[in-house]
Amino acid sequence: MAEYTPVPEFAKGPDIPDSGYLVTELGGGAYGISSGMVNTMFLVTKRGVVVVDAPPDLDERLLAGIEEVTSNPITHLIYSHAHADHIGSAHLLVRNGLKIIAHEATAEFIQESHDDHRPLPNETFSGTRTELKIDGELLVLEYKGDWHQPGNLFIHLPEQRILTAIDSFTVKNAPFFRLLFAPHVPAYFTAMDDMLEYDFDTVVSGHMSLFGTPEDVATNREYIQDLRTSAAEALGEVDLRQAAADAGVPSDNRQAQLKVWMDAVVARAAEHMPESWDQRLGGNDIFLADNLNAVAWSVFID
Template sequence: MPLLSLRHWLLPTLLALAAAGAALAQTEDTGPAMRAQTVGPHSYYVEGLTQLGSPKNQNFISNAGFVVTPAGVVVIDALGSPRLAERLTQQIRQVTDKPVTHVILTHYHADHIYGLQHFKQLGAQIVAHSASREYIQSDTARLRLQASRTDLAPWIDANTRIVPADVWIDGPTSIQVGGVVFDLVPVGPSHTPEDIAVFVPSEKVLFAGDLFFNGRLPFVGQANSKQWIESLERLLTFDARTVVPGHGAASTDPKKDIGMTRDYLQHLRQTMGAAVNDFVPFDEAYEKTDWSAFSGVPMFGPANRMNAYNTYLLLEQEALKR
């Protein structure tokens, strides 16, 4: 093949490869915007996107928080990829040069834990509820990670692993770091069996994890929605000025904002419960249900039908136990 023709044939391929490389480099350098927002005198959080996880957003679909103490930084949740955890550390470094000493996990869902290995490498001690152990050892966790290595590549890859906690708690626990008290209050089984709310009294900040989705619909999954509703009421008993949810913006009006998650879960249970009691098949029940109060809420499309179906199955199980 003449040299000129060879160049003509290769040029589009080379340009495409160069463009792909430039796009990846840009994503690695910038990624989705991440900015630490102040929620207390020494407390901050970063807010994930209201999206499904993807390579484009690096799985930045959940929140994480951190509190600066005289002895170091305590992080609450580790985000959805090691790269995101690195970027969270960069945000922390804009506030303080103190080391990250602890990471407290509100629960062991993938979008909150895949960044753990970064903090483990920094020497942080990881604290979680002991009920998480069952998930860590499950086929569900293994298969989820296996799928994520494809669906979320290159941010989740063969080197990404599920990191167990260093300290497991079974009941209400308080830890002190630099004189700052962190109250760890188990509130599950609700969204997960291992839900923990983290309250910092001196900051009047409550990190609620995925018990609370602000401004969007939650993913119910295999949750115990009856217990979840009770746990939401419990969140309102904390003397908190600000509540940081697992997804969505921090709330300074928790009674109103937490009420949306509660009202949605109650609507699921009322409508699907009536269908179960009347032996109405799920598909028919779903089509007849009035979803108008929630259809305009972000994530209705990806989440609602699955939430309704899982609630229907849960209420069938509850009915069998009566």
């Protein structure tokens, strides 16, 4: 059985009740809701509710959590991006008059997916920015590049001082699965800089049960910079042909040569990573090789 470094207490987050969800007041009529594996937020306005995403891991419990707070109807649903793990229960929220809002790139992806659980948005925008004024509440939607998926949005509530950046990072935990499947690693690094330019107190990042702070964003930025530094050092130290020869790879099996070389680069880079990250972020031991692999390839080819 595999052994894992214990998750630090500060990275675990609150316990989830038997109901399967936990609602957290974020201020100014905004609430976070989590199943423990995913989280998102909603905003109660004078006449309705604006919801960001509808994760399947919450399913109908998202509705229960909203009803726990208000009897107002859901009037707006904003898609942060198109991935099913965040909007795969959107069909449960559909009612007459519901406005589903997304970037046009997200709409195109959903249309191609042919997934009835992800209804097409009926309001889209192109370009990089749009502002929504809903019952006097301001929400700013910005598309600053494909740091996770085409159409991924930063959703800023300036009055509530909340930034919703789903799948940007994992609060108080290491990013999982290759920087959360970042399609272009330099864009992911830029996104961390972009996030810190917003004026916010709370960040909703989409996974686990914790809502973060600007300090959490800065910590993730520091972590990925250490990944890049360690990967660059390892790439300068590990020779492809020598690594292949040490592993006994035949000279005509170039696929295997690449594989053992990058495995050796990742292993060397892991040695360069500060050991303190095991105490500063949960899950570092679990996802370190994944993240270093993504960053090392980026340093090598980007």
